[in-house]
Amino acid sequence: MTQKAVIAEKKGEKTTKSGANFLIDALKKQNVEVVFGYPGGAVLPIYDALYDSGVFHVLTRHEQGSIHAAEGYARITGKPGVVIATSGPGATNIVTGLADAMIDSIPLVVFTGQVATSVIGSDAFQEADVLGITTPITKHNYQVRKPGDLPRIVKEAFYIASSGRPGPVLIDIPKDVAILQAEAEEDPEMDLPGYQPTLQPNYLQIRKLIEAVSGAKKPVILAGAGVLHARASEELKKYAEQQGIPVVHTLLGIGGFPADHSLFVGMGGMHGVYAANMALYECDLLINVGARFDDRLTGNLAAFAPQATVAHIDIDPAEIGKNVPTKIPVVGDAKEALAQLIAQNGKLPEASEWVQKITEWKEKFPLFYEGDSSELKPQKVIELLHKKTNGDAIVVTDVGQHQMWAAQYYTFNKPHAWVTSGGLGTMGFCVPAAIGAQLAEPDATVAAVVGDAGFQMTNQELAVIAELNLPIKIIIVNNHSLGMVRQWQELFYQERYSHSLLQNQPSFVKLADAYGIKAYKVTTIEEAEERMSEALTTDGPILLDIHVAPGENVYPMIAPGKGHHEMEGVKK
Amino acid sequence: MVNNRPGVLNRITNLFSKRNYNIESITVGHSEQEGISRITVVVQVDDEKVIEQMTKQLNKQIDVLKVMDISNQSIVSRELALIKVLATSQNRSEIYALIEPFRASAIDVSKDSLTVQITGESGKIEAFIELLKPYGIKELARTGTTAFPRGTQRTNSNKSLSIV
Ligand SMILES: Cc1ncc(C[n+]2csc(CCOP(=O)(O)OP(=O)(O)O)c2C)c(N)n1
Ligand SMILES: [Mg+2]
Numbered sequence: 001m002t003q004k005a006v007i008a009e010k011k012g013e014k015t016t017k018s019g020a021n022f023l024i025d026a027l028k029k030q031n032v033e034v035v036f037g038y039p040g041g042a043v044l045p046i047y048d049a050l051y052d053s054g055v056f057h058v059l060t061r062h063e064q065g066s067i068h069a070a071e072g073y074a075r076i077t078g079k080p081g082v083v084i085a086t087s088g089p090g091a092t093n094i095v096t097g098l099a100d101a102m103i104d105s106i107p108l109v110v111f112t113g114q115v116a117t118s119v120i121g122s123d124a125f126q127e128a129d130v131l132g133i134t135t136p137i138t139k140h141n142y143q144v145r146k147p148g149d150l151p152r153i154v155k156e157a158f159y160i161a162s163s164g165r166p167g168p169v170l171i172d173i174p175k176d177v178a179i180l181q182a183e184a185e186e187d188p189e190m191d192l193p194g195y196q197p198t199l200q201p202n203y204l205q206i207r208k209l210i211e212a213v214s215g216a217k218k219p220v221i222l223a224g225a226g227v228l229h230a231r232a233s234e235e236l237k238k239y240a241e242q243q244g245i246p247v248v249h250t251l252l253g254i255g256g257f258p259a260d261h262s263l264f265v266g267m268g269g270m271h272g273v274y275a276a277n278m279a280l281y282e283c284d285l286l287i288n289v290g291a292r293f294d295d296r297l298t299g300n301l302a303a304f305a306p307q308a309t310v311a312h313i314d315i316d317p318a319e320i321g322k323n324v325p326t327k328i329p330v331v332g333d334a335k336e337a338l339a340q341l342i343a344q345n346g347k348l349p350e351a352s353e354w355v356q357k358i359t360e361w362k363e364k365f366p367l368f369y370e371g372d373s374s375e376l377k378p379q380k381v382i383e384l385l386h387k388k389t390n391g392d393a394i395v396v397t398d399v400g401q402h403q404m405w406a407a408q409y410y411t412f413n414k415p416h417a418w419v420t421s422g423g424l425g426t427m428g429f430c431v432p433a434a435i436g437a438q439l440a441e442p443d444a445t446v447a448a449v450v451g452d453a454g455f456q457m458t459n460q461e462l463a464v465i466a467e468l469n470l471p472i473k474i475i476i477v478n479n480h481s482l483g484m485v486r487q488w489q490e491l492f493y494q495e496r497y498s499h500s501l502l503q504n505q506p507s508f509v510k511l512a513d514a515y516g517i518k519a520y521k522v523t524t525i526e527e528a529e530e531r532m533s534e535a536l537t538t539d540g541p542i543l544l545d546i547h548v549a550p551g552e553n554v555y556p557m558i559a560p561g562k563g564h565h566e567m568e569g570v571k572k
Numbered sequence: 573m574v575n576n577r578p579g580v581l582n583r584i585t586n587l588f589s590k591r592n593y594n595i596e597s598i599t600v601g602h603s604e605q606e607g608i609s610r611i612t613v614v615v616q617v618d619d620e621k622v623i624e625q626m627t628k629q630l631n632k633q634i635d636v637l638k639v640m641d642i643s644n645q646s647i648v649s650r651e652l653a654l655i656k657v658l659a660t661s662q663n664r665s666e667i668y669a670l671i672e673p674f675r676a677s678a679i680d681v682s683k684d685s686l687t688v689q690i691t692g693e694s695g696k697i698e699a700f701i702e703l704l705k706p707y708g709i710k711e712l713a714r715t716g717t718t719a720f721p722r723g724t725q726r727t728n729s730n731k732s733l734s735i736v
Contacts, residue, residue, distance in 0.1 A: 131579050136590045140634040143578060160634060194575060194637040318628035321621065 014185055019147030020049035020178040023111070025186065026154035027055055032082050034058060034073065034439050036066035040086025041126060042113025045178035047084075058435070058468070061460040063090050065432040067097025068458070071106050072396060072436025075419045078231065080107040080161040080169075081436060087113040088126030091172075092133065096426055098168050099137040103423030104252060105229060107166035109157045114143065116176040130172045139167030144177050148184035156190045164197025165316040166229055197315060201332030201340060208328050209287070209311050210346035216285035216309075218354040219245045222268065222297075225252035225422070226290015226314060226334045233257065233415040235338035236289065242342055244351055246358050248276040250291045251407055252422040259411035265358055269297040270558050271404045275361035277564040280305055285349075288312040290334045293323040294423065303563025313337045365570050367408050367556075371549070376525050378402060378477050378548040382409035384525075385447055385475060388532045393445040393473075394419065394437050398430035398454035400484040402477035404554045406449045417444075428457030431474070435461060438470045445473065445536065452478040452505060462515040465541045473535045474517075474543040476508055479550045487553045492560075508545040519543035575635040576602070576609045583633055584611060593617075593626055597651075597716025608637065612718045614694075642721055649719030652691045654679075655701065658708035659686040667707060674700050685710055693717075 017025075023046060027035065035057045039047040050057055060066040063085045070081025085094050091112040101108045115124040134141050140160050142153050150173075157169040213219055227236050233256050240247050240263050247257040248268045257264055266273035268280050277299075280286065286308040291297065298304045304324060311328035312320045320329040330337050371377045382405050385393070395410050396419040397403040403420060412418055419437050421429040434448035455476055465472055485500040512519035520531045522544050535542045555569030574580050581600060588595050596614040603610040617623055623641055630639045659667055664686065671678060671688055674696065680687035690700050694717055701712065 132582060135579065135583050135586045141579065145578075192634060195634045316632070318625065318632055322625060 012185065014183045016181055016183045018045065018049065018179060018181050019144070019150050019173065020045045022147060022150040022182075022184060023154065023173070023178070024049045024053045024055060026151050027082065028053075029187070030080075030154070030158050035082045035084060036060055036069045036073075036436070037084030037111075038063050038066055038086065038090060039084075040090050040113065042087035042115060042175045043084060043090070043111075043173075043178070045175065046111070046113065046173070049178075057084075058439070058464060060432060060435075061463050062458065063093035064096055064428065065435075065458055065461040065464070067094045067108070067110065068100070068426075068429050068432035069436035069439075069461075069464075070108055070110075071097060071101055071429075072419055072433030073440045074101075074106050074108060074436070075433070076394065076416055076437050076440035078107070078162075078229070078416075080109045080158055083108065083110040085110070085112050086126070087115055087130070087175075088128045090126075091128055091130045095133060095137065096424075096428075098134055098170065100421050100424040100426045100429065101168040102137045102139065104421065105166045105225065106168065107161040108168035109154070109161050110168060110170045112170060112172050113178075114172045114174040117145070117174045118176070120174065130170070134170050137168070138170045139165075141170040141172065143172040144174070146182060147177050147180045148182035150177075151184055151186055152188040152190065155188070156192055159190060160192070160195065164195075198317070198331045199315070199333040199336055201313070201330045201337040203340075205328060205330045206337065206340050206344065209330060210341065210344055212285055212309055212311060212328060213243060213245070213287070213349050214347035216349040217351060218283045219243070219285040219287065219349050219351055220265070220279045220283040221245050221247045222280065222286060222288045222291050223247055223249040223253040223256040224289065224291025225250065225256075227253060227256035228290075228415055230290065230315070230334035230336075231415075232289075232333075232335035232338055235335055235342060237261070239338045239342050242345065243348055244355065245287070245349070246279060246355055248272075248279055250294070250297050250422075251420065253291060254407060254418040254420075255412040255415040258413040260413050262359075263355070265362065267407060268564075269294075270299070271408065271554050271556065272297075273362075273367060273408070274365035274556060274567055274570045275358055277558065277567055278361055279358050281564040283308050286310050288314070289338070290314060292319045295323075298323065299558045299566075300561055300563045303565065368571075369552070369555075373525055375549045376523065376528060376546070378405050378479065378552055379409050380525060381475065381477055381528060381546050381548060382406050382449070384528055384532055385449070386410045388529075388536055389445055389447065393417065393447045394441060396420070396430055396434040396437050396446060396448045398450040399425045399427045400451040400454060400482070401479070401487060401552070401554050402449055402451045402483070404484075405477070408554075427451075427454040430454060431458045431465075432461045434472050434474070435464055435468075435470060438472050439468075446471070448472050448474045450474065450476055451483060452476055452480060452508075453482045453502060455508070459511065462512060462517055462543075466515045466517050469540050471539060472541050474512075474541070476543065476545045478505075478508070478545055478547045479552065480505065480547075481550060483552075484554070486551075490553065508543065512543040517541050517543055519545065522546045573603060573636075573638040574609050574611055574633075575637065576607050577635055580609075580635045581611070583635065584613075584630065587629055587633070588613075588615075588626075591625070591629060593622070597714075599716045599718040601718070610718075610720070612716070614717050640721070642719065646722045646725055647719045648722055649693055649717050650691050651694050651697055651715055651717045652689065653697045653701070653712065653714045654687060654689055655704055655709060656680075656685050656687045656711040657704045658684060658710060660684065663707060667704070670700075670703050676700065
């Protein structure tokens, strides 16, 4: 840092520069490691400032790729992912990613270019009402009116995105605002009088929860994504162990509690395990830590945890009581709340019979699939991946059957290694998100588990993987279909496979080859073993197009409208 | 109470439609503090839980400073309506006779019509409109209710409307 810059850091001191330079310097101040983006007319001034700024920028090949990559980065690090897109089509191309980040509470700071202030509202070239479009899918959004406001707005955006319940924040920057020079403080005060997230839980509510636990016979913890956002998996483990309470997790809560633990029950919900869903159904005390009672988790609400007293720890008060009536609300950060619960060391519940019962369910009704060694089943692919990576990889998935199989068969003993699009269920998420995840942890093994259909939604990002030589292991679970759609048509639409079977696929091997990425087609268990071993000893990227038995369905399953006690496909 | 910043009103009305809540009326204007506006929203709900959700969702907005559900408080609430009613020389005085007890006022007169301004609680305005209907209402404009709690609180003026 130059002498001048150091002096300018002093409070109240002002510097003069262009909006674009204020922006770049504000990013540096936030220690941004990587920016994902795509240039265009309205952001040319910003890209010009970026040119020799030293900020690491990744040019994805589509703006949707930028924002999913930023999500992948944020999902691993917990730090906001940063995106730049141009006005109009650039901005509308990131809409899916914003909605995805909003519903899964992912911190992002997204910059969009906008037409010049003087022509806003005139349907100028590449003008779109980005604030209007993104209002319902951002935690907050801004349009910058004066270049001098940028340092404050960027600082606020990072704070809003990453504090409280995380979420995406968008900053729309008219072209003239990026160009114009202004005088401003580099490190101004934030001006957010209406934003004070509650972190510290109320002591009386904690006492109530402790009392409820002490009287419970069948307590269960439901661990959601909030545990991971709060970086509270250590506390969760300590608390569950201290009180002897079994733990069920949600799809986005994967990794929050170690799968090899005796109190681990497994994933609940539509494709969760029998023991987890029965534990939710029969419990007398349900302690929800940072889950939002999504419908894929609860099934039919009328049949949800019918005997349970519900306690809910959540940083977002609006989540408490939204879907499930809640007797004991605890508003606060999951890490704080769990730490207090541990410190209070409340009277233990008499739950040994209950824990025994759950253990029996686990033993009696484990996950299973039919098949011998003659056929390569998709579940087997995930099992092999688990075996070859010692369960130690970062697994990034797309959306569909392969996602559910990955959730079921790749068991995690550590947090922050599972990256999936849960709430929005965004196909096309996997390949770019894997790029973000690998950049977040360059030394980790990143496995991108993707369906043959979803892969084709964002496969242009192979260019980035090749360019940066990211050692991502792309596993296409190729069932020649929009598998999850095909499954629903089989089960609920009399096997009328309307537009869900992919007869005509490109050669994914040749496609990868065109990008300069090593690739193999795999059709047998032996080949799968061999190629996976090779993949894991290969330094660079590799793609395995694994042809699995088509027609396989994800089980067990709670059919739509059914309750947790009505699972199908539980036993052979 | 909200920060008077671009996009605030959009965020709030958007929230209502996103969450599938119906707005009966909404008024916005400056408050006693500079840069801060007061928004009054009237919604019809059957379920207390819905109001609770709305309040919580509104509170989450960064530019929302304070949300109050004042349905069950004693409040001062006013609405203004402009009503252009057909008036002939024969019935004009009859209409004036209605105006007076409602403390409304005639603010514009033409050959065949009369424009009346009335302020008050919504119930009063509705009653007045009913009385004018037989004469033929040509145009009607209502502002929607604006309100805040009374200086001294007496509880239990139970209403079905909720004002955030
Ligand atoms: C963008 C988008 N469009 C449509 C869907 C609906 N959808 C959910 S799963 C699925 C099929 C996915 O097929 P594939 O990627 O091959 O994965 P599979 O289910 O076969 O494992 C579809 C179309 C979606 N989730 N996202
Ligand atoms: Mg498929």
